[in-house]
Amino acid sequence: xxxxxxxxxxxxxxxxxxxxxxxxxxxxxxxxxxxxxxxxxxxxxxxxxxxxxxxxxxxxxxxxxxxxxxxxxxxxxxxxxxxxxxxxxxxxxxxxxxxxxxxxxxxxxxxxxxxxxxxxxxxxxxxxxxxxxxxxxxxxxxxxxxxxxxxxxxxxxxxxxxxxxxxxxxxxxxxxxxxxxxxxxxxxxxxxxxxxxxxxxxxxxxxxxxxxxxxxxxxxxxxxxxxxxxxxxxxxxxxxxxx
Amino acid sequence: xxxxxxxxxxxxxxxxxxxxxxxxxxxxxxxxxxxxxxxxxxxxxxxxxxxxxxxxxxxxxxxxxxxxxxxxxxxxxxxxxxxxxxxxxxxxxxxxxxxxxxxxxxxxxxxxxxxxxxxxxxxxxxxxxxxxxxxxxxxxxxxxxxxxxxxxxxxxxxxxxxxxxxxxxxxxxxxxxxxxxxxxxxxxxxxxxxxxxxxxxxxxxxxxxxxxxxxxxxxxxxxxxxxxxxxxxxxxxxxx
Numbered sequence: 001x002x003x004x005x006x007x008x009x010x011x012x013x014x015x016x017x018x019x020x021x022x023x024x025x026x027x028x029x030x031x032x033x034x035x036x037x038x039x040x041x042x043x044x045x046x047x048x049x050x051x052x053x054x055x056x057x058x059x060x061x062x063x064x065x066x067x068x069x070x071x072x073x074x075x076x077x078x079x080x081x082x083x084x085x086x087x088x089x090x091x092x093x094x095x096x097x098x099x100x101x102x103x104x105x106x107x108x109x110x111x112x113x114x115x116x117x118x119x120x121x122x123x124x125x126x127x128x129x130x131x132x133x134x135x136x137x138x139x140x141x142x143x144x145x146x147x148x149x150x151x152x153x154x155x156x157x158x159x160x161x162x163x164x165x166x167x168x169x170x171x172x173x174x175x176x177x178x179x180x181x182x183x184x185x186x187x188x189x190x191x192x193x194x195x196x197x198x199x200x201x202x203x204x205x206x207x208x209x210x211x212x213x214x215x216x217x218x219x220x221x222x223x224x225x226x227x228x229x230x231x232x233x234x235x236x237x238x239x240x241x242x243x
Numbered sequence: 244x245x246x247x248x249x250x251x252x253x254x255x256x257x258x259x260x261x262x263x264x265x266x267x268x269x270x271x272x273x274x275x276x277x278x279x280x281x282x283x284x285x286x287x288x289x290x291x292x293x294x295x296x297x298x299x300x301x302x303x304x305x306x307x308x309x310x311x312x313x314x315x316x317x318x319x320x321x322x323x324x325x326x327x328x329x330x331x332x333x334x335x336x337x338x339x340x341x342x343x344x345x346x347x348x349x350x351x352x353x354x355x356x357x358x359x360x361x362x363x364x365x366x367x368x369x370x371x372x373x374x375x376x377x378x379x380x381x382x383x384x385x386x387x388x389x390x391x392x393x394x395x396x397x398x399x400x401x402x403x404x405x406x407x408x409x410x411x412x413x414x415x416x417x418x419x420x421x422x423x424x425x426x427x428x429x430x431x432x433x434x435x436x437x438x439x440x441x442x443x444x445x446x447x448x449x450x451x452x453x454x455x456x457x458x459x460x461x462x463x464x465x466x467x468x469x470x471x472x473x474x475x476x477x478x479x480x481x482x483x
Contacts, residue, residue, distance in 0.1 A: 120337030120377065140337050147379040148331050194332035197297055201325045202397065203317065203349030210336075211344055211354055 001045035001116040006125030008220045012227045013113040017106045019231060023238070025098035026080070030238045031105060037230055038108035045116040052115075056107045067099040119143050124212045137208055145191070152187060156180050247273045247401055247429050248294055248306050248323075255293055255300030255453075263289040264300065264453040271429060273400075278444030278461060279433040282475040286453040287433035288328065291403045294431065295325045307400065321350055323401040324394030328409060330386035334378035339370065339389055342378060346397035364396035368422060384415030388422065395426075403431040408439040441465050441479035449474060 020034055042052060071092035078094060080087050114122070120140075127136045160176065168176070248271040255264040264286050271277055279287040292298040296311045296319050307322045309315040324346075327333055336342040343364050347357045365371040368388040373381070381389060387407060394402055407423070408416050420442045423430060434440050440447065444461040451474050457464050465471065468478045 118338075118375070118377075120341065120375075123337060141335065144335055144337060144378065191332060194327060194329065195335050197292075198325075198327055198333045198335065199345075201295060201297070201320055202346035202393065203320055204345075205317070205349070207349075209345075209348035210341055211348065211357060213340075 001041055001112075003217075003219065004116070004223055005214055005216050005220045006117045006121040007129055007214065008216070008224055009113050009117055010122065010125055010129075012223070013109050015227075015231065016109045019235070020102055020105050020109075023102070025094055027238060028097070028101060030234065031098075031101045033234055033237065034105050035108060037227075038105065038112045041112040041116065042108065045112065047112070047115045052108065052111050055111055056104060059107070060103070063099065063103045067096045067103075070095040070099065121214065124210070124214055127210075128212055128214060133208055148191070149184070149188065153184060156184065245273050246270050246305075247275075248304070248431075250294070251303040251305075253293060253300060253302030253304055255289060255298050262453055263298075264293065267293075267302070267453075267455060269448065269455060269458065271401075271431065274427070274429055275446055276423075276430040276444050277432070277446045277448060278440040279431065279448050279450055280435070280437065280440050280465070280476060281450035281456075283435065285450045287450050288405050289453075290450060291325070291405055291431060291433050294401075294403060295320065295323050297325075321397060322399055323403060324397055324399035326390045326394055326402070326404045326407060328405045330383075330390040331378070333390040333393055334381075334386060337377060338374070339365070339376050339378060339381070339392075340374040342389065343374075343392050343396045346393060350397060360396045360398070364392040367395055368392045369418075382415075383410050384412070384418065387411060387415070387419060391422065399428060401429040401431065402426065403433075405433045406435070407432060408434060408436050435476070437465055437471070437477050437479040449476075 016034075016037060020031070023031055023034075042049065071090060074090065074092035074095065076091045078089060078091050080089060080094070117125075123136050123140055123143075126139075127133065157180075160180065167173075248269070250267050250269040253264060253267040254262070256262050267290065279290060281287050289298055293300065293304060293311075294306065296304075296306075296316050299311065304311040306319050309319055309322070311319060334342050336345060340361055343361045344357050347360045352360065361374070362371060365374055368391055370385065370388055370392060373385070373389075378386065378389065391402075391404070391407075404423075407419060411419060416439060420439065423432070423443050430443070432440065432443060441461060447457070447459065447461040447464040448455055449457040449464060449470070456474065457467075457470060465479050471478050
């Protein structure tokens with residue numbers, strides 16, 4: 001899975017996400033079938049599932065706030081059948097579960113993509129697919145320097161913790177936090193200036209040049225065929241069940 | 244020997260008016276390994292930046308027969324390769340390969356030539372197996388070596404390194420000394436570490452408050468205890 005071309009995986013992830021999002025909110029059983037795809041990629045890619053669920057949990061608060069608001073504004077009663085049992089609920093709750101289900105399935109696909117693809121390959125793939133160069137450069141710098149920024153922020157926090165011997169109150173804490181943010185900002189500007197000098201030192205004149213070393217292999221074609229068959233089969237299965 | 248760099252009566256002020264370099268006269272010959280020594284804030288890094296055309300002031304700097312001025316900068320930067328103090332500033336691409344390829348691509352080499360140069364530069368610093376690694380996954384010593392590879396791939400005739408031994412443990416410092424000693428290019432190294440300077444340099448230039456205080460044989464200058472103490476430096480413990 002890791003050796004597959006980034007473009008193939010990216011296109012597959014986008015199509016998969018679009019298909020999952022367009023599923024009707026009542027089709028929970030079909031949604032469940034769709035999880036097979038990203039799970040297969042994660043298992044074949046030897047990505048620990050504990051890590052996957054941790055990542056999902058990490059971003060879930062954002063979507064939960066949105067999903068849990070649905071039952072509040074749509075209380076139209078509805079009956080749903082689950083095997084022989086019939087339940088009484090509201091459209092709001094249906095929408096809430098559909099959002100949560102789709103979120104989990106699409107997150108699985110996204111995690112499968114990013115954990116089996118190097119960021120540099122993903123950027124190169126996007127570049128080859130025609131994404132503007134400027135955006136790719138921005139993303140590349142963001143990914144490269146986010147770790148440096150996090151490191152610097154942690155050093156600042158550690159230095160503060162080492163000298164914080166008592167609670168100074170919210171006003172003083174706010175003052176300290178804003179001073180730290182300011183320091184971080186000034187350091188970032190300094191870093192940017194030094195990077196600019198380093199780039200100029202190596203002949204950079206505003207024209208970004210890189211070697212794109214991506215190649216579609218037989219394995220990519222096999223993956224593509226499997227993916228298309230999977231999506232089409234589920235589409236027909238879903239149409240039959242829903243009718 | 245032919246003069247590689249010639250600095251005549253060069254002075255430089257920071258934008259806030261602070262004098263960084265005053266009346267610098269210095270000439271460096273081909274193949275020399277020159278160490279710029281001096282206390283913190285002496286002007287070593289600024290002098291190095293001036294040699295690569297990043298700090299323009301009063302006076303004249305000639306690199307390989309080319310006067311430092313806007314029209315010559317492109318050529319000068321293919322002649323002099325600079326490694327800055329923090330390798331994180333030097334390694335800005337997503338992978339080590341892309342970082343080492345950055346310079347040759349800007350020089351206009353075709354893909355095959357670039358790949359060859361990258362492979363050669365990485366082999367020189369012993370990092371050929373790490374080409375696909377992201378720079379933030381490298382150790383401090385590896386980052387330092389990788390930063391040197393980024394300029395080696397451009398085959399510069401002069402390599403200028405600012406505090407290359409900073410934050411390196413003794414084993415990695417030893418490796419770096421070995422690597423730098425084996426380079427055939429003219430080397431200009433700014434450092435406060437006298438043991439490191441003594442292990443590499445055959446000529447030392449002592450800088451303080453933006454002026455050249457002493458210039459001559461590295462051992463003679465660095466083993467002058469009185470001179471070293473006067474300028475807040477230390478006598479090297481030994482010479483490798």
